[in-house]
Amino acid sequence: MTAEAEGRVYTVGGQDWDEVVAAADEAGDRPGTERLVVNMGPQHPSTHGVLRLILTLDGETVTELRPVIGYLHTGIEKNMEFRTWTQGVTFCTRMDYLAPIFNETAYCLAVERLLGIEQDVSPRANVLRVLMMELNRISSHLTAIGTFGLELGATTVFLYGMREREKVLDLFELMTGLRMNHGYIRPGGVSQDLPPGALERLREFLGVMPPLLGELRALLDANPLYIGRTRNIAYLDLAGCVELGVTGPILRATGLPWDLRKSQPYCGYESYEFGVPTEDSSDAYGRYLVRMAEMDESLKIIEQCVDRLASKRSPDDPVMVADRKIGWPARLAVGADGLGNSPAHIAHIMGQSMEALIHHFKLVTEGFSVPPGQVYAAVESPRGELGCHAVSDGGTRPYRAHFRDPSFTHLQALPAMAEGGMVADVIVAVASIDPVLGGVDR
């Protein structure tokens, strides 16, 4: 672009606004209006990753906002087409890195529907899936609220949120071996059963969490600064949400109790008792309240999961489908050097049964075939409807796997929320959407 078309460019480095204004006055660039085009991002602490916003400002008012994405595009969907169906979990878990369990579940539900084994997933595997999803919902909401506080200048909220999230991550580490990107939910079930001592740790967690969430609420719920920054800010009503495809806490903050866990249950959610919190303010504060209340409901679900897991010993109830042509053949065990293949399984395939070895080898290297067709499976992630459109051509790899990530869809609604408002409220709008750029760009 030529200099004439672009106009004069001022580089703003912070705390030099007076100098910039003086320079603009001198050059005659301010004929009565203060229209400015400001580039926010892609590296900005308040943009939840590499999100770039192009703001047109008239004074402090945002007249136009254009989000620019793509800075974190990793080609996960394309890569999945070159790996087996089981390996796909390893890729898709990395999309929305704050809600990895939901990515895995949406994908696995799609694969299971393609295979026609939805009903064969064992009850214990379903309970474990629900347990992990609800733990993940809490950790994701804690990050959302913590960073929300940080972006408004409340560092304590951020520290509290991260401290509480750490407790969930510790549980994840105990149960899956990893704190993020677990690869725990697999087509046909989950990778492994609960390790010894997990139920006690879960009960301990259920005991300490309610007061800790109360501390967060005490910091924010009635905080006049927080309310001043969030109430009636980033307003988006029901009609706007539906038109722009917005789901999750943003939709529930408009008063519509739409939650896929209730309306189109999966993984046995219909058998749990929990509520769908709503608010009718349609603003950033309402979304915060919905998220806080959802964590309480998640704790209720986790408690019911723990009771169910405790009531039955694991050997009676496998965590992977019985069909050996689908279930991953490895049996995991904790060895001297950490988690790995069980020595008994290795002894069996290496020393006793040629067929078992062939089977193991074929399933691990080639994978299982999935009948041709297409499905769309959706779960209620912490951010909204996370859908997986999976297409099979009958082979051992996904022909196409597309993810309808809620963050991607919701960022579209940012101009509707922030245009006409103050520039400082853009930050509030972004934070109330809670986008994760890994999921936006995939």
Add this chain to the structure above:
Amino acid sequence: MTSQQLPGPGGEQGGEQLPDRAVQAGEERLAEPVARTGMFGALDTGDTSGYGGLRVRRVPVPSTPRPYGSYFDDVADLLADGLQRQGKAFDEAVERVIVERGELTLHVKRDYLISVAGVLRDEPSLAFEMCLGVSGVHYPWETGRELHAVYPLLSITHNRRVRLEVSVPDADPRIPSLVSVYPTCDWHEREAWDFFGIVFDGHPALTRIEMPDDWKGHPQRKDYPLGGIPVEYRGAQVPPPEERRHYE
């Protein structure tokens, strides 16, 4: 089971229909392109299994006959009524109806996409208020309909789902934009253009969304390799993985 219980070709149940259906299905199968030959991928005489002449054809896409089951008949009838009122015929707008794995797919001709989506959204008894995006799929072997765009729709009012699918030839990849009916399709259509090269006519600003503006090609098409690209730094370049030196 005794032979009397088996509905054979000369049996009572569907005795007249069955051979025709079987012949038709066989013909449909034989008309499909070959997906794979041989059993083990060996092209020379190395394959002594006797499977060398095997030809595996692609599975034909079936058209589901009525009744579709569940709420799907309702949706099809109401859609037909709605189109009728606009002076359009259901059979003309919808090429094929597929009910599979408990999901309904309507293959819509591109010229009718906006009217079909409009009826699905506005008819109170249908009320598919929400579109959950656009997913492109590339089927290079389907001559004349290589590129597909898949729109999952959701009705919050009736708690129902339906899927629209539009297929266009690679040589003329144009689909009318649904932004006027579902504003949420804005970014999703840009994504389908970016990754598959489907042109959405009437889109307010159809530009690339994930790839850089000056990118060549549409990466998620099947003819686009999963190759490495050079890693660019300011003033330096690292070649793609397959071209880097390696040690043996």
